[in-house]
Amino acid sequence: MVGNYLNKRNCYSFFFFLLFYSILVSTNFNIHFPNDGVKYIFDSEKLISRYDLFYNKKVLFDLVFPFNQPIPREQFLNSNIPSIQVGIVGIIFFLRVILGDLWFIGYVVLISTINAVLFNELFKLKKIFKISNTFFLLFLVLFYSNFEFIKTSKSFYNEGIYIPFLYIFIIRIIDRLNEDNFTLNFNFWLLLFFFLGIFFRVQHLTVIASIILLYFFLKYKKIKLKHYFFAISLCFFLIFIYLYKIEEEHTLLNDMSIFFSFSNINKIIDSSNFKFKYQFYLIVPILLAIFAYQLNFYLKEKNKIAIFFILYLSLNVIFLFALVINDERYYLTVYGILSLLLVDFFDKKIVYLKIKKLIKILLFLLPLFVLAQSINIYKYYKKTKTFLTIEMINQNLIQKYYLHEKEILLCEIDRICAWSYYINNLDTNQVYKFNTTNIEKLKKNEYLFLGSEDLIINLDYKIMSQNKNIVFAKLYIRS
Numbered sequence: 001m002v003g004n005y006l007n008k009r010n011c012y013s014f015f016f017f018l019l020f021y022s023i024l025v026s027t028n029f030n031i032h033f034p035n036d037g038v039k040y041i042f043d044s045e046k047l048i049s050r051y052d053l054f055y056n057k058k059v060l061f062d063l064v065f066p067f068n069q070p071i072p073r074e075q076f077l078n079s080n081i082p083s084i085q086v087g088i089v090g091i092i093f094f095l096r097v098i099l100g101d102l103w104f105i106g107y108v109v110l111i112s113t114i115n116a117v118l119f120n121e122l123f124k125l126k127k128i129f130k131i132s133n134t135f136f137l138l139f140l141v142l143f144y145s146n147f148e149f150i151k152t153s154k155s156f157y158n159e160g161i162y163i164p165f166l167y168i169f170i171i172r173i174i175d176r177l178n179e180d181n182f183t184l185n186f187n188f189w190l191l192l193f194f195f196l197g198i199f200f201r202v203q204h205l206t207v208i209a210s211i212i213l214l215y216f217f218l219k220y221k222k223i224k225l226k227h228y229f230f231a232i233s234l235c236f237f238l239i240f241i242y243l244y245k246i247e248e249e250h251t252l253l254n255d256m257s258i259f260f261s262f263s264n265i266n267k268i269i270d271s272s273n274f275k276f277k278y279q280f281y282l283i284v285p286i287l288l289a290i291f292a293y294q295l296n297f298y299l300k301e302k303n304k305i306a307i308f309f310i311l312y313l314s315l316n317v318i319f320l321f322a323l324v325i326n327d328e329r330y331y332l333t334v335y336g337i338l339s340l341l342l343v344d345f346f347d348k349k350i351v352y353l354k355i356k357k358l359i360k361i362l363l364f365l366l367p368l369f370v371l372a373q374s375i376n377i378y379k380y381y382k383k384t385k386t387f388l389t390i391e392m393i394n395q396n397l398i399q400k401y402y403l404h405e406k407e408i409l410l411c412e413i414d415r416i417c418a419w420s421y422y423i424n425n426l427d428t429n430q431v432y433k434f435n436t437t438n439i440e441k442l443k444k445n446e447y448l449f450l451g452s453e454d455l456i457i458n459l460d461y462k463i464m465s466q467n468k469n470i471v472f473a474k475l476y477i478r479s
Contacts, residue, residue: 007120014116021108021115024154029423033390037088037156038415042422044092087200088158111153114164121171125340128178128305135347142262142339148328149335162200163332165193166207170312170337173211177304203333206315213311218304225310232314239321258320259287261328262335262342287342294341297348309337385452388470389413392450393420396465396472401426404448410434410475412451439477447475 028034034041091110095103122143126136143149152159169190194211197204213228260283291313298306316334323330381387389412397404398420405427411417414433421428432438434451449456453463453471465472 009123010116010120013119014112017112017115017119018108021112021153024150025104025108027154028156028419031387031390033386033416033419034155034157035415038419038422040088040156040158041092042418043086043089044096047089047093048096084199085158085202087196088156088161090199091161092156107156111160111164114161114168115153118164118168121168124171124175128174128302129340129344131344131347135343139339139343142343143336146262146332146335148261148332152329152332157329158200159329159332162197162204165189166197166204166333167336169193169207173308174305177308178302201333203316203319203330206312206319206333209315210308210312214308217307217311225307228311228314232318235318236321239318242322257328258317258331258334259284259291259338261331262339287338290345291338291341294345309341313337383468385413385470386416388467389416389450390420392465392467392470392472393417397421397448397450398424398426405430407446407448408432408442408444409448409450410438411449412455417450445477447477449473449475 028037092103092107095106095110099106122140125131125139131139149159149163151157152163154160172190194208197207217225217228295306295309298309313334320330393416397409401424407430409417409431410433411431412434414431418428418431420426421431432442434449434455439447449461450470450472452469453466453473454469456471456473456475460476460478461473462476463471463473
């Protein structure tokens, strides 16, 4: 068993991912920040401070006044909404207990190991679906270049652990479904994932439901796909009625991007531009037709796999539509399967089109295209509020903190400010979200402010530094 995991492909891929994720994670400490990962790290800080009485880093992010109580209570990063998605907090906590301040190295090793195993598993798909080398390479590029997948991995998100495990699990399911005698037989880690995955993503319910429904489909032959399609159609209809009732039916249009997000096209082209916004959705009917054709093909050739794909994909789409939220992290659970369907479709059809040489040339040029787009994305990022805020913090607060160490900082993007203070061992007690509530709570006459000038245009302030629309200013509050 150990020999299987220590083969050359696994070892080489591990060191590749180790280098790749080391570079990505390091960006959190200079040009970027972990966004939601800041909350998870601070939550682990809270666990550590309770676990170790001598832990000397205290993180206080906000104050709340409980009802009818005059004494304020500490609250972490405004995390007043309980969630069971705390898997990554537990992992960071244990890494910190074992490795201390070097916990992030353990995190990089962990996600590199999981992705190396996943990389090895992906080759099973090549064999099962008989994908040619050229198109399998295209599949790997689509899979590992997904922007959201990269972002969640480097930012300490639940998805950084969950998504690789999810696809290892799915590939094991596909591998067993490809056998004549299907049995659900998993090793310890996959069983652990099946039962504990919900603590990383509530969306894991779709995995559990898919396996249960698959069991009934294969166990009881009287249950047909037409019965399932009727039930699914009824669910879509009820969801649409519900969204129309709460005037959120436009979210259906936004969530349609689940069908092309695997291609990164919405990152390469600025979809916020009205000129391109609805052109994206012209792609959806074409892609849906390809996916439907390929699933129908599998129903004839690989019936059990096709049934699993139909169950899993439809349940994820229902979950997404019912959630009334447009977050691309929710698309990660299906992007690998959609990439597979698309690549396999063209691999089988390209034989008749006789353009394999053209495909190989395009694949040869792909690295240049990726490099060009990476440069474009970085140039675009340097103009964003996130980058400008980080730059302002480094220039005006981190380097000159001694001038302002006793002053309260009100920050538009509070997670950036808190993270910058935290990694530089500064007092995070001084950082607050810029809003009227915090100003009223703190009852100070003067504050530091960092954010968009538009937010303070009606207040009395003095700009000390400015970077485009982002200002570092002194606020004066008159009582």
